[in-house]
Amino acid sequence: MIVRFYNNSGELQNTVKFLENIQKKINYINLTVEVEGKLIKVFLYGTKDLQYLARERLYELARQFF
Numbered sequence: 340m341i342v343r344f345y346n347n348s349g350e351l352q353n354t355v356k357f358l359e360n361i362q363k364k365i366n367y368i369n370l371t372v373e374v375e376g377k378l379i380k381v382f383l384y385g386t387k388d389l390q391y392l393a394r395e396r397l398y399e400l401a402r403q404f405f
Contacts, residue, residue, distance in 0.1 A: 340390045344401050346377040357404040368393050
């Protein structure tokens with residue numbers, strides 16, 4: 340599953356905080372993150388139920404920082 344986010348604020352600090360919080364709060368599933376400018380792609384690997392749980396937590400974090 341790929342989840343995409345766009346850093347509307349344009350601040351690099353918000354992206355860094357978002358990535359740090361991903362590391363802290365989503366440690367139960369394998370994931371990879373790509374950052375290209377303001378676009379952030381999170382690739383989730385694992386069972387569907389854990390992917391959906393991680394996706395919801397990612398959306399919560401994105402609301403805080405973007």
